[in-house]
């Protein structure tokens with residue numbers, strides 16, 4: 001039974017179709033990575049699912065409540081960490097978080113405890129009394145992330161949690177998002193960072209121009225790219241055609257590129273299974289291997305494969321549009 | 322209900338962030354009062370002085386109402402800014418119903434007006450005299466109706482106009498219209514006389530008569546000065562004004578901000 005289920009969810013802004021007949025199911029307790037280039041419709045999807053904006057067509061069930069007909073019930077289950085921190089600029093981090101915790105119904109003792117511990121966790125404790133307008137971009141983002149970590153909603157929408165945040169902070173926030181999931185929250189993580197989606201998500205969906213292109217576990221998506229794995233083998237001497245034919249004969253091998261006669265790049269699937277076979281094959285042919293290097297496809301490759309564009313190309317395209 | 326209290330707290334905290342600015346404004350209002358008292362009193366013709374006792378007693382209730390107007394109107398400025406910076410997306414995502422959200426903001430706007438007005442009202446009492454407890458209750462009730470009504474006007478405008486400049490222009494227009502066509506600075510009878518003489522266009526005279534600012538200032542004057550005489554129309558007009566704009570603002574806030 002999915003906790004979020006969209007049915008032909010669509011949002012149109014004047015002439016732009018930001019989200020186009022989206023059908024999506026998210027299971028309870030998973031981290032679902034929502035990927036896609038700028039303008040793909042990730043934020044718009046999140047805003048519709050959280051009842052902030054109304055769909056133009058279609059609808060969605062969030063925790064069994066319809067976002068159109070029962071938005072009040074939906075809002076009791078959800079929390080959002082916004083892509084652009086939504087903070088009154090005259091306020092202070094402590095006031096923002098304390099008030100947020102109050103409105104979300106935390107008891108006084110719980111509230112004091114969580115506000116303090118989360119401010120400390122995101123490294124903002126010493127800045128808690130500063131005016132928001134005097135904080136750096138990354139600091140504002142930290143406050144925004146702390147909101148949802150304090151609230152701990154049943155369903156958490158987290159939009160680009162680590163954009164503008166430094167590397168140490170990123171890892172910290174990723175750990176805290178995992179903890180939130182382990183505590184029982186379902187997390188929808190909208191992000192441009194494929195690495196982030198890969199390390200955190202149980203499943204990812206790649207959106208492009210308002211549509212969902214694919215949706216599966218990161219592992220399956222990577223495996224689904226034929227010849228996505230690469231093995232580079234350097235030999236002590238040149239390989240003859242007989243050996244190459246034999247190599248091509250392996251069912252997982254898709255393509256062999258001869259960089260030099262003694263340096264081969266093999267595109268294949270299921271690298272972990274094939275490598276022993278390749279090693280045996282060369283040893284039987286009395287060719288000794290001087291080095292061997294393997295690489296798996298990243299989500300970048302998956303993205304490129306499915307959108308037909310690199311992220312940079314896709315971003316450029318959506319910007320010039 | 323709890324949500325409404327939280328929202329009022331939110332808006333009060335924002336209000337107090339401007340405490341020095343507010344203190345400055347209140348002192349300015351009081352200074353105006355003093356200048357008027359000294360200068361205008363000398364300039365008034367005896368027949369008018371007879372009608373209004375002294376200009377300062379006449380103007381003090383007016384200043385109270387002006388202060389209330391300006392401070393209750395501030396909520397619109399903040400809501401307009403929220404919408405422009407899309408901070409309202411945050412408000413809309415909280416576990417609060419749309420109605421609670423609208424009522425909370427309106428109530429906060431009105432209460433902020435009441436709070437700002439309090440020192441001005443006290444000054445008025447000191448200058449003009451103190452009302453009976455019942456009169457005080459009616460005065461506070463009337464001022465509260467006025468404050469929520471004004472907060473309603475400002476919220477309705479704030480969510481319907483997205484650009485800040487246009488919001489400020491609209492605010493200016495309303496200020497001038499409501500201050501000019503009112504009994505804040507001069508007695509209603511004077512405006513009515515100008516109307517009869519054809520100097521003041523009739524719509525302006527009618528506006529001055531129905532103007533909630535006039536009604537509220539006159540209500541205070543009726544109790545403290547005995548002139549103009551108290552009528553139930555004053556209260557009826559205030560109730561109608563407040564009901565119309567609280568209703569409009571609630572609907573506007575609930576419906577329009579979801580589309581932005």
Ligand SMILES: Nc1ncnc2c1ncn2[C@@H]1O[C@H](COP(=O)(O)OP(=O)(O)OP(=O)(O)O)[C@@H](O)[C@H]1O
Nearest residue numbers: 013016018036037038039040041042043044045192
């Ligand atoms: N309020 C709005 N008014 C008009 N168009 C909008 C509005 N919000 C979003 N759009 C358009 O909808 C499309 C999707 O935007 P959205 O913000 O959902 O993308 P995104 O996937 O979150 O992108 P990013 O990676 O940059 O955050 C874009 O073309 C955008 O211009």
Ligand SMILES: [Mg+2]
Nearest residue numbers: 042043083159
């Ligand atoms: Mg986005």
